[in-house]
Each structure stands twice: as structure tokens, then as C-alpha cells.
Amino acid sequence: MxxxxxxxxxxxxxxxxxxxxxxxxxxxxxxxxxxxxxxxxxxxxxxxxxxxxxxxxxxxxxxxxxxxxxxxxxxxxxxxxxxxxxxxxxxxxxxxxxxxxxxxxxxxxxxxxxxxxxxxxxxxxxxxxxxxxxxxxxxxxxxxTARCLFETPNGFCGGVASRVQRFIDGEVAPYDSPTIAVGKEESYTPRCRQHFQFYEL
Ligand SMILES: [Zn+2]
Structure with missing residues (x-):
């Protein structure tokens, strides 16, 4: 300590x-x-x-x-x-x-x-x-880091998750949605590099 x-x-x-x-x-x-x-x-x-x-x-x-x-x-x-x-x-x-x-x-x-x-x-x-x-x-x-919870046919991926994917009303949140959303049905799930959906800018 x-x-x-x-x-x-x-x-x-x-x-x-x-x-x-x-x-x-x-x-x-x-x-x-x-x-x-x-x-x-x-x-x-x-x-x-x-x-x-x-x-x-x-x-x-x-x-x-x-x-x-x-x-x-x-x-x-x-x-x-x-x-x-x-x-x-x-x-x-x-x-x-x-x-x-x-x-x-x-x-x-x-x-x-x-x-x-x-x-x-x-x-x-x-x-x-x-x-x-x-x-x-x-x-x-x-x-x-967390464990990737992307679902594969063999269960969860389990890879090293360094990112979180955000969903609003079931869809991947658009890039320009507010960083902190209030009053929306939103959820987050940890994702590895392979399964994080990167934004194309
Ligand atoms: Zn993964």
C-alpha cells in the first residue's frame, strides 16, 4: 500500500x-x-x-x-x-x-x-x-478492462474489452448523439476491438 x-x-x-x-x-x-x-x-x-x-x-x-x-x-x-x-x-x-x-x-x-x-x-x-x-x-x-459480451454461436466472445458499445432504442448510437443521454432507452455493452463498431468519419 x-x-x-x-x-x-x-x-x-x-x-x-x-x-x-x-x-x-x-x-x-x-x-x-x-x-x-x-x-x-x-x-x-x-x-x-x-x-x-x-x-x-x-x-x-x-x-x-x-x-x-x-x-x-x-x-x-x-x-x-x-x-x-x-x-x-x-x-x-x-x-x-x-x-x-x-x-x-x-x-x-x-x-x-x-x-x-x-x-x-x-x-x-x-x-x-x-x-x-x-x-x-x-x-x-x-x-x-472488461470481457467482451458480443454473442457468438459458441457463447460470449470473452475477449479483452477496452471499449463500450452504446445502443439507443436497440440501435448502435449515432456518432453525434449526446455523450450523456437522458430519457432514452439506452444500454451499454463491453466490446473488444474486433466487435466494437467503429464510426466512419
Ligand atoms: Zn469480442
């Missing part, structure tokens, strides 16, 4: 157990008696339960934040470990803030999607900044 100040970015596609990795680290650090606080963005006005949950049943309490100003408001002065899940939904100022927290002597561990449904770096809103700009700041870059 690295207990020196650092920034770790846990990134990858959906269904890649990024939250599990994050929660495990936060629990381990807290168990060492280090003051730990976690946050997650409120998405489109929807508040989830006040915790980060992982597929294997682990959870860690987390404060919902609208943006980085909320993060600055709620972070305790004595907090030594800052965890953020779904970091890609915050605004671009989170990049410098993560850097600042680590420079101040904190351990910062964030998890998020590296790519959007197009297979491009996930944008922080309209800031012009993307997850690539956050990943490059990290001391520890932890990449997680």
Missing part, C-alpha cells in the same frame, strides 16, 4: 470493476487509520445512495457533489485520502484540483471512464479537456 502522497487514476471501460479497485484502496487506507473521504458526482440531478458501491458488494460512504466547488466545500482540512468515483462527469477543473490535492500531501485516487461510447477520450463537459489530460497527471495509471 502506497501511503505517500500521490495521484492514482483508475481508468477503463464500463463493467471493468474500476469502483471495486477504488473502494478496496479506500477501505485499506482507512483501516490504517488515515482520514479518508470519498465523493461522487451527482448526474443530471439524480442523487444515488450516498456511497460508492462495487459489484462484489463492497461499499464506501461518499458525498454527492455537483462540481469541483462542492468538492472544495465538503473536503475536510485533515483529510489525507481523497477518493472520487465517476470522475469523468465532473468539469475540467478537477484535473488541476487533483494535482493540487496531491501536491498538498494527500493521496488522491480517482476512477472513471477513459473513453466515451464513440471510443474517444471522455470529455470533461465542454471544457476542451478530456480524461487523457487527467491520466497524464497521474503518478499511478491503473488500466482496467
Amino acid at each position: 502506497n501511503v505517500r502522497p500521490h495521484l492514482e487514476v483508475i481508468y477503463g471501460t464500463m463493467f471493468a470493476d474500476k469502483s471495486t479497485s477504488l473502494v478496496k484502496r479506500l477501505l485499506a487506507l482507512q483501516n490504517l487509520g488515515i482520514r479518508t473521504q470519498a465523493f461522487k458526482p451527482e448526474i443530471d440531478g439524480r442523487y444515488g445512495p450516498n456511497q460508492i458501491t462495487s459489484h462484489n458488494g463492497l461499499s464506501f460512504p461518499a458525498t454527492d457533489i455537483k462540481d469541483t466547488s462542492d468538492l472544495l466545500r465538503y473536503i475536510g482540512e485533515s483529510t489525507k485520502v481523497v477518493g472520487i468515483d465517476e470522475v469523468q462527469f465532473l468539469n475540467g477543473s478537477i484535473i488541476d484540483l487533483c494535482d493540487k490535492f496531491a501536491n498538498e500531501g494527500r493521496i488522491v485516487i480517482v476512477a472513471g471512464l477513459d473513453r466515451d461510447f464513440r471510443g474517444e477520450y471522455f470529455p470533461f463537459g465542454k471544457s476542451g479537456l478530456t480524461m487523457a489530460d487527467l491520466i497524464v497527471k497521474a503518478d499511478i495509471q491503473t488500466h482496467r
